[in-house]
Amino acid sequence: MSKDRKGFMLIASYFVIAVLLILVAAYVARSVSEWRAAESDKNSVAAFYAAESGIDYALNWLRSQGSPPAGTVPFDLPAGPSIETGTYNVIIDPYNDNPTTYLKKYKIISLGQSGNSRRQLEYVVQVDSFARYVWLTDTETFRWYGDRYAVYFVTGDLLTGPTHTNGHYNISGDPVFNDLVTSVDNYINYLHGGPPDDNPTFAEGVQLGAEPLPLPSKAVDLRTAAVQEGMHITGPATIVFQANGTMNVTCPHENWDNENMPMPANGALFVTGGDLTISGTVNGRISVGTNRNVIISDNLLYNTDPRTNPESTDMLGIIAERDVIIPQTAPYDLTILASIMAMDDSLYVENWSSPPAKGTLTVYGGIIQDERGPIGTFNSTTNQKVSGYTKNYIYDPRLCICPPPFYPTTGDYIGLSWREPPQTPEEQ
Incomplete structure (x- = not known):
């Protein structure tokens, strides 16, 4: 085989290898991106469920009180039961007219977090009547x-x-x-x-x-x-x-x-x-x-x-x-x-x-x-x-x-x- 043909074959091999490396790199990058997106979606869903757990915890806390909380100043709830999928922090915000209203209202604000994802839920509740x-x-x-x-x-x-x-x-x-x-x-x-x-x-x-x-x-x-x-x-x-x-x-x-x-x-x-x-x-x-x-x-x-x-x-x-x-x-x-x-x-x-x-x-x-x-x-x-x-x-x-x-x-x-x-x- 001539030297020119051998050189051509070598160059072609390098080109194929380069293309393959590029394709592999692209595949790896795409896989990593998809994994990160999937992980982000997974964390986002987990953060949502954590926020829902915070809402449930706040409702149970309100029900356990002897009477509806007084005042109009928002307050943080103490740490609630832990969950496996994330964490939550809860604020209860009493309505401003509660001191003069018989059926008092509260806004429950629950922030759920899982990994780097955060989801916030707001739930407005009122004292129930017969x-x-x-x-x-x-x-x-x-x-x-x-x-x-x-x-x-x-x-x-x-x-x-x-x-x-x-x-x-x-x-x-x-x-x-x-x-x-x-x-x-x-x-x-x-x-x-x-x-x-x-x-x-x-x-x-x-x-x-x-x-x-x-x-x-x-x-x-x-x-x-x-x-x-x-x-x-x-x-x-x-x-x-x-x-x-x-x-x-x-x-x-x-x-x-x-x-x-x-x-x-x-x-x-x-x-x-x-x-x-x-x-x-x-x-x-x-x-x-x-x-x-x-x-x-x-x-x-x-x-x-x-x-x-x-x-x-x-x-x-x-x-x-x-x-x-x-x-x-x-x-x-x-x-x-x-x-x-x-x-x-x-x-x-x-x-x-x-x-x-x-x-x-x-x-x-x-x-x-x-x-x-x-x-x-x-x-x-x-x-x-x-x-x-x-x-x-x-x-x-x-x-x-x-x-x-x-x-x-x-x-x-x-x-x-x-x-x-x-x-x-x-x-x-």
């Missing part, structure tokens, strides 16, 4: 002459809104539940054994074995607010709300006979030592309560009906430390716009077992009671109403965020908003 439910009971039974009896939802009953019981539901026929249904017991009691004779509609599902939600036995906050800056009177008393924002009050102890007066400015009215009878049209925001019974003698309406005008600010809370009673003299097709709470024991219809049937009880708001009270009776074979009212309970969605004044709270928090703020290049 007014969040259209239906809540500790038990779906009631005591009658020393024995305990189940109370049923039956064909024709309609509930629209979140429902919960610390016991189990009793079903006969085809009642309709248009929102999530939860119960602590892991079963439902069907009068006829279940479908096809008992075939309820659970439009948003049913969760059995849920966590219990303890109910309070005293309206402490409402009573305190009424004594300090509202209206506190010795009962018995009768109040008829007026559409102009006033109320007519009858109270023998105060020598008031249908006395017209404004509603208390802070929206708190409490009666001690006697029953409170109410009816009329509410214009404004007020909660009424008593350490005895509340008697709803006639329709309770709002001046601006939220069913047709969601911008209505009228709101009524009814809290009895004993029973809430619908008397036998109440009208056919009774309508109550309010969130009702019977702490010990029930909401029930007087002489509930006596015919005839009285149409429909419409509650736009909610019913919370310790023991479920009877509203009427039904024929167990046909599921037709025999006495009392058919139920039409509809949740007022305004109650979730803006319940009646000084309505009892659950000790928990509900989420109002969640976001991940945009990151700066230095944070990515």
Whole structure:
């Protein structure tokens, strides 16, 4: 082989080797780049989950406090439980109007970190209220002459809104539940054994074995607010709300006979030592309560009906430390716009077992009671109403965020908003 040919072959070999080296270098560089990108993505996801862990830790910390934190100054939480995938730091920022607001709000700011990646989450929470439910009971039974009896939802009953019981539901026929249904017991009691004779509609599902939600036995906050800056009177008393924002009050102890007066400015009215009878049209925001019974003698309406005008600010809370009673003299097709709470024991219809049937009880708001009270009776074979009212309970969605004044709270928090703020290049 000539020297020129040998030289050409040598040059060609060098060229091929150079090309191969370039390709290998490019492959290695690309692999390193992809590895770094994958590692960055992995760290970013881990940082996100670390930030979520910080949110969970902050919620558990808030729930563990005896009362909602005071003040308006943001504060760091002590170090929480460690996690394998990263670290987190949490700040709780109280809202500036918390000192003058009953349901306090907080912004939880959680910064998660994994490797060089950081992710920040912000979660706004508010103190939770029992007014969040259209239906809540500790038990779906009631005591009658020393024995305990189940109370049923039956064909024709309609509930629209979140429902919960610390016991189990009793079903006969085809009642309709248009929102999530939860119960602590892991079963439902069907009068006829279940479908096809008992075939309820659970439009948003049913969760059995849920966590219990303890109910309070005293309206402490409402009573305190009424004594300090509202209206506190010795009962018995009768109040008829007026559409102009006033109320007519009858109270023998105060020598008031249908006395017209404004509603208390802070929206708190409490009666001690006697029953409170109410009816009329509410214009404004007020909660009424008593350490005895509340008697709803006639329709309770709002001046601006939220069913047709969601911008209505009228709101009524009814809290009895004993029973809430619908008397036998109440009208056919009774309508109550309010969130009702019977702490010990029930909401029930007087002489509930006596015919005839009285149409429909419409509650736009909610019913919370310790023991479920009877509203009427039904024929167990046909599921037709025999006495009392058919139920039409509809949740007022305004109650979730803006319940009646000084309505009892659950000790928990509900989420109002969640976001991940945009990151700066230095944070990515």
